[in-house]
Amino acid sequence: MTAAGPYPTFEAFYRAEHGRMFHFFRRKVGRDEAPDLVQEAFTCVLRSGAFDRLENPNGYLTRTARNLVINRARTWHRKGCVLYPLDEARDAPLAPEQEWKIEGRELRAAYRRALLSLPRRTRRIFLMHRLKGLSYRQIEVELGVGDKCVQYHIMRALSRCRRAVARLQ
Template identity: 60%
Template sequence: MTAPASAVAFDAFYRAERARVHGFFRRKVGRDEAADLTQEAFMRLYGSGRFATLEYPRAYLAKIARNIWLNRLRQQRRQGVLYPFDEERDGVTPPEQERRFEGKELRRAYWRALRPLSRKTRRIFLMHRLRGMAYRDIADELGVSCKAVENHIGRALARCRRVTARLT
């Protein structure tokens, strides 16, 4: 027995939008409560019975999420809690100069890791990582199999992991 078309469509919508809504709540209320509020937003949308007829379900979901957040703020204000402290979000951040230095060091380490690889392996890895190409597209462009692309990228990733393990 298969699920009704609207349930299948909602499942696909949920998979596509969950990370965005979760990110919204994570920024607004912190990591601890974000998952529960994300679930509540999707349950309200599905429970409304309007999903199948909505022209812009993403905007409707965003409105539901914003309303949930605002209701939560109002409730906290009544209880006297304005903004809870989230250590990951509100903690001290390292100076910008240190971040740039660490980023440069990591990039240099990656280039040192990739340099000894064969030209083809390095090219395939960079096509995937820098240009964002899918394995199938790389395989088609270079005239190799998808499995060959996987093997080349696997070699490059293993080499990068070994180099970054030495840095930490």
């Protein structure tokens, strides 16, 4: 191919104008569609066979690009489709917060039932440890029981809570 305007070859023309065309199409149709339309625009210019005779290849390429956008819009309008480019910041999937709240309520209800089904002494020791934050030693002193007794009741309560959670799943 001979020189067209300021470009010695089509390859030089492509390299010089590729970035500009990409930005043009990105503004018009979005980042995802832009690369394909850039290729299509350059292909149209090359297939026209007029590149080596053009005095202003930039203008020809720009007109070709605008025509591609117009044709694309007509096609979408004819099909009745609307294309919205994905915006990762705006269209990100939402966490299933409502589902988590429901699961949390169900879990709390299961724990409550499990604790209420415990013998009174076991429940008292478990709640003293978990809710009041008392150590085993402090519970021993307050209730006048041994270390093994506190461990037994805590283990029994934890086992009942684990079974309640396993039934939910």
